Amino acid sequence: MLTLRSPLKTADRELARFRFRAALAGVAVVAAFALLMARFFHLQIVQHEYYTTRAEDNRISLVPIVPNRGVIADSKGVVLARNYSAFTLEITPSKVDDLEATIEALGKIIEILPKDRKRFRRLLEESKTFESLPIRSRLSEEEVARFAANRYLFPGVEVKARLFRQYPLGPIGAHAIGYIGRINKKDLELIEESEQAANYKGTDHIGKTGLEQSYEFHLHGETGYEQVEIDAGGRAIRSLSRTAPVQGNNLTLTLDIKLQEMAERAFGDRRGALVAIEPATGGILALVSTPTFDPNLFVDGIRSDDWDLLNNSPDRPLLNRALNGAYPPGSTFKPFMALAALETGKRTPGQSIADPGFFNFGGHQFRDDKKGGHGMVDMHKSIVHSCDTYYYILANDMGIDSIARFMSQLSFGQRTGVDIEGESEGVLPSPEWKKRRFKRPEQQKWFAGETVSIGIGQGYNAYTPIQLAQATAVVANSGVMFRPHLVRYIVDSRTGEKTMIEPEPMRVLPWKRQHVEVIKRAMVGVNTHGTGAKAFAGAGYVAAGKTGTAQVFSLKGAEYKSSRVKKELRDHALFIAFAPVDEPKIALAVLVENGGFGAQSAAPIARMVFDYYLLGKLPQGAAAEDDVEDD
Amino acid sequence: MFQDLLLRLRARLVARVDGPLLCIMLALMASGLATVYSATYDAHNRVLAQSLNMAVGLCAMWMVAQLPPPKLMRFGVPLYALGLVLLVLVFFFGTKVNGARRWLSLGFTRIQPSELLKLAVPLMLAWYLHKHEAALKLRHYAIAAVLLLLPFALIAKQPDLGTAILVGAAGFYVLFFAGLPWQAIAGLLGAAAAAAPFAWTMMHDYQRKRILTLIDPTSDPLGAGYHIIQSTIAIGSGGGFGKGWLAGTQTHLEFIPERHTDFIFAVFAEEHGLFGAGVLVVLYLLLIGRGLMITANASTLFSRVIAGSITLSLFTYAFVNMGMVAGILPVVGVPLPFMSYGGTALVTLSVSVGILMSIQSHRMLVRK
Numbered sequence: 001m002l003t004l005r006s007p008l009k010t011a012d013r014e015l016a017r018f019r020f021r022a023a024l025a026g027v028a029v030v031a032a033f034a035l036l037m038a039r040f041f042h043l044q045i046v047q048h049e050y051y052t053t054r055a056e057d058n059r060i061s062l063v064p065i066v067p068n069r070g071v072i073a074d075s076k077g078v079v080l081a082r083n084y085s086a087f088t089l090e091i092t093p094s095k096v097d098d099l100e101a102t103i104e105a106l107g108k109i110i111e112i113l114p115k116d117r118k119r120f121r122r123l124l125e126e127s128k129t130f131e132s133l134p135i136r137s138r139l140s141e142e143e144v145a146r147f148a149a150n151r152y153l154f155p156g157v158e159v160k161a162r163l164f165r166q167y168p169l170g171p172i173g174a175h176a177i178g179y180i181g182r183i184n185k186k187d188l189e190l191i192e193e194s195e196q197a198a199n200y201k202g203t204d205h206i207g208k209t210g211l212e213q214s215y216e217f218h219l220h221g222e223t224g225y226e227q228v229e230i231d232a233g234g235r236a237i238r239s240l241s242r243t244a245p246v247q248g249n250n251l252t253l254t255l256d257i258k259l260q261e262m263a264e265r266a267f268g269d270r271r272g273a274l275v276a277i278e279p280a281t282g283g284i285l286a287l288v289s290t291p292t293f294d295p296n297l298f299v300d301g302i303r304s305d306d307w308d309l310l311n312n313s314p315d316r317p318l319l320n321r322a323l324n325g326a327y328p329p330g331s332t333f334k335p336f337m338a339l340a341a342l343e344t345g346k347r348t349p350g351q352s353i354a355d356p357g358f359f360n361f362g363g364h365q366f367r368d369d370k371k372g373g374h375g376m377v378d379m380h381k382s383i384v385h386s387c388d389t390y391y392y393i394l395a396n397d398m399g400i401d402s403i404a405r406f407m408s409q410l411s412f413g414q415r416t417g418v419d420i421e422g423e424s425e426g427v428l429p430s431p432e433w434k435k436r437r438f439k440r441p442e443q444q445k446w447f448a449g450e451t452v453s454i455g456i457g458q459g460y461n462a463y464t465p466i467q468l469a470q471a472t473a474v475v476a477n478s479g480v481m482f483r484p485h486l487v488r489y490i491v492d493s494r495t496g497e498k499t500m501i502e503p504e505p506m507r508v509l510p511w512k513r514q515h516v517e518v519i520k521r522a523m524v525g526v527n528t529h530g531t532g533a534k535a536f537a538g539a540g541y542v543a544a545g546k547t548g549t550a551q552v553f554s555l556k557g558a559e560y561k562s563s564r565v566k567k568e569l570r571d572h573a574l575f576i577a578f579a580p581v582d583e584p585k586i587a588l589a590v591l592v593e594n595g596g597f598g599a600q601s602a603a604p605i606a607r608m609v610f611d612y613y614l615l616g617k618l619p620q621g622a623a624a625e626d627d628v629e630d631d
Numbered sequence: 632m633f634q635d636l637l638l639r640l641r642a643r644l645v646a647r648v649d650g651p652l653l654c655i656m657l658a659l660m661a662s663g664l665a666t667v668y669s670a671t672y673d674a675h676n677r678v679l680a681q682s683l684n685m686a687v688g689l690c691a692m693w694m695v696a697q698l699p700p701p702k703l704m705r706f707g708v709p710l711y712a713l714g715l716v717l718l719v720l721v722f723f724f725g726t727k728v729n730g731a732r733r734w735l736s737l738g739f740t741r742i743q744p745s746e747l748l749k750l751a752v753p754l755m756l757a758w759y760l761h762k763h764e765a766a767l768k769l770r771h772y773a774i775a776a777v778l779l780l781l782p783f784a785l786i787a788k789q790p791d792l793g794t795a796i797l798v799g800a801a802g803f804y805v806l807f808f809a810g811l812p813w814q815a816i817a818g819l820l821g822a823a824a825a826a827a828p829f830a831w832t833m834m835h836d837y838q839r840k841r842i843l844t845l846i847d848p849t850s851d852p853l854g855a856g857y858h859i860i861q862s863t864i865a866i867g868s869g870g871g872f873g874k875g876w877l878a879g880t881q882t883h884l885e886f887i888p889e890r891h892t893d894f895i896f897a898v899f900a901e902e903h904g905l906f907g908a909g910v911l912v913v914l915y916l917l918l919i920g921r922g923l924m925i926t927a928n929a930s931t932l933f934s935r936v937i938a939g940s941i942t943l944s945l946f947t948y949a950f951v952n953m954g955m956v957a958g959i960l961p962v963v964g965v966p967l968p969f970m971s972y973g974g975t976a977l978v979t980l981s982v983s984v985g986i987l988m989s990i991q992s993h994r995m996l997v998r999k
Binding site: 014017018019021022025026029030032033035036037039040041043044045047048050051052054055058059229230231232237 | 807808810861863864865866867868869870871880881884885886900904905908909912915916919920923926927935939942943946950953954957958959
């Protein structure tokens with residue numbers, strides 16, 4: 001019995017144990033599934049909102065739509081900067097594994113020149129991390145089609161239709177208009193500081209110089225956005241909503257591009273600058289700096305050979321001489337000195353001096369250009385014939401502080417506030433300036449002898465052509481000063497509303513009317529029977545002017561003969577003028593670097609500009625350059 | 632007469648088929664088809680192919696259900712031996728796909744022998760333990776464990792951790808239901824824990840990465856963590872009742888990887904929400920519950936352990952898959968039973984259910 005029961009009992013026990021284990025498994029299964037349900041509950045109920053947002057973020061992408069940049073036109077409506085659309089082939093380096101191999105393979109489908117590669121490499125070094133960079137621009141329709149057929153071979157490479165900036169007149173007015181270029185790290189900082197970061201998403205060009213830079217935020221416009229549904233591969237599936245971009249505002253300039261072109265041509269291959277201002281408004285009619293350059297080269301990122309050519313040229317075409325070149329004004333300083341003498345009561349117009357041809361001061365002889373002197377010289381004659389001795393004595397009588405105080409009212413030695421960035425200050429010499437300028441105590445001291453040369457626009461005097469033009473315009477306008485500006489008005493692209501720039505005078509200098517008249521008459525005399533007479537012979541209007549020659553190189557008493565001096569060491573030629581004298585429509589300053597005498601090389605340029613602007617006359621060949629009286 | 636014949640034929644057809652199991656399986660297959668449709672209709676639709684797979688699976692299930700357990704037992708040794716030989720062949724001559732040697736090329740087609748082991752291993756172990764039923768000693772368990780470890784190691788070496796775990800689990804369940812003493816189980820667990828650091832160094836980089844990304848999926852959001860991040864977003868954004876069939880954005884914008892195969896649950900949960908997930912979990916619970924019931928009622932040791940192993944394997948598939956998709960288990964290649972697209976797994980699972988049906992329908996016969 002026992003022997004029979006035993007295995008049975010064992011079997012029963014086995015079965016019981018087995019059922020226990022099966023039940024245990026059942027419990028474990030239920031527990032595991034309960035855990036899963038808890039997880040689902042957590043994901044789908046507790047964190048539902050979070051994951052919904054994540055799914056939406058996944059699904060929806062905001063694609064910026066870059067606005068069209070505003071157009072720049074001259075005062076007559078001639079377009080100076082516009083946009084055109086073209087196809088570019090672009091690579092997003094972060095999406096490409098082997099950049100070299102990709103470019104190599106692309107080169108088999110679309111022509112990629114070594115210069116394109118070079119430029120691409122340069123862009124790569126400067127670029128923001130995730131942007132796409134152009135490897136080829138201006139693709140033909142055929143090239144676009146060829147790439148489209150092979151697109152699947154090139155992840156991270158795409159053809160984009162982009163708007164390009166174009167300067168249809170090329171180098172004409174390049175220093176005023178400026179150019180745009182690709183946004184670099186410094187630009188990015190500026191954009192962020194200006195709280196424009198959101199508006200510049202998708203934008204990859206920005207104004208770098210000239211008006212393109214200073215009116216950047218007007219020209220740029222407002223970026224639009226498109227909400228698109230994208231798939232996991234980042235491909236846009238469909239558009240959900242679209243906020244249209246707002247085109248940038250257009251600029252209408254005071255600049256007359258025909259006048260500008262004419263003035264640039266008048267310089268020929270000489271280096272120099274010219275600023276012409278409408279005295280009654282401060283509007284700049286022409287802003288010349290020669291040699292100039294083609295701003296179109298910069299738009300796509302300049303090629304390195306072009307860059308080297310521009311950057312290494314001894315003529316420094318990229319330098320904006322009109323705003324950043326500082327030159328001694330030479331004798332063009334004299335009318336302002338004379339006005340200062342009248343206004344401070346140091347001289348009356350009729351007061352005369354006897355000019356022996358030199359002025360001795362502190363054991364040093366300050367010589368006049370004319371041997372033997374000009375004889376008896378009053379204020380009128382001192383300007384008409386550019387008598388140095390008169391101004392040596394005057395400067396000494398006035399003293400440096402008085403001179404500096406008067407000249408600073410005229411914007412000498414200060415930024416004029418023109419609407420282009422980076423203007424230089426120039427140097428208006430004074431004892432304070434010397435203290436700031438020099439470190440060693442013995443250099444900081446102002447010597448009375450230094451005041452003497454200031455009187456004829458030499459010494460430490462150094463002004464930008466725009467400062468000289470501005471001072472001339474203020475005299476022409478009898479003391480009413482406007483901030484010089486290139487933009488007449490901004491046209492709001494949405495409303496068409498025009499916003500005028502600088503309609504109000506900046507300051508009115510309380511000059512006596514008869515004082516200004518004395519100066520103006522003397523400057524007219526310059527052009528009728530003085531140093532500018534040759535250049536202005538037969539002009540159909542009454543022009544006021546003053547010639548000037550700025551010493552580049554001190555000859556230490558030796559006779560200056562331009563033919564014997566190397567060209568780079570020749571004097572700079574200057575000329576300031578305005579016309580017509582009774583109701584001035586144009587005031588200007590001309591500077592020809594190493595041009596020699598102002599009367600010879602600078603005054604004829606002024607004549608051509610006036611003839612064109614006042615009479616519509618185009619120049620008939622170059623003016624004669626011989627046989628003129630020295631300044 | 633003819634009607635009589637029809638009736639007999641019908642009786643013959645349904646005789647061995649377990650109603651509840653079939654119903655649950657059909658319900659799962661239907662949701663699977665609908666989800667595969669949603670997951671693939673943007674690209675090439677796979678519904679037809681999956682329907683064919685299901686038809687083949689149902690036929691296989693029916694045929695297996697006809698075989699009485701003693702006959703099934705006879706398949707144990709030859710299947711196991713064949714599987715092992717094939718695994719060794721894979722080890723030496725296998726075709727490498729994506730860095731893993733899992734396939735054996737037969738010239739006209741490729742087979743994945745590890746799939747065969749999912750059934751061969753429990754059959755073999757059950758047969759062996761059944762043979763020694765009268766006096767099961769620790770020695771027998773030890774030999775069974777070696778029989779289990781051999782294919783486990785070969786599959787893990789391929790590497791195919793997912794399948795290795797499933798095969799290992801199936802074998803372990805056999806030992807468990809056969810009465811492996813608790814001390815031995817505890818010892819095994821202890822040994823596993825002790826071996827973990829060693830196993831870590833043995834693991835392939837991608838396997839380690841998968842475990843690390845489970846802890847912090849954001850550590851590699853575009854690489855290994857991508858699957859988990861996107862599938863949890865899909866599940867979470869589904870909410871209580873889901874975005875609706877064919878309306879899952881994560882699915883249709885292709886953010887969910889492997890969405891018609893291993894990650895099909897993410898599609899389902901995105902489109903049907905917590906409610907849908909609950910229904911699905913209940914279906915699996917019913918399937919497993921029915922399996923455990925069959926297990927409890929089975930009449931022989933072989934039937935019991937094989938039914939128990941199959942049932943818990945079904946659970947393991949479902950749990951590991953959903954747990955992985957929901958981000959609580961590492962990513963291993965385990966399909967969701969009867970839902971995921973793919974013929975091989977479907978046939979294997981159908982055959983498993985067929986074995987359960989056979990055990991259920993033949994239990995009286997054995998008693999008699």
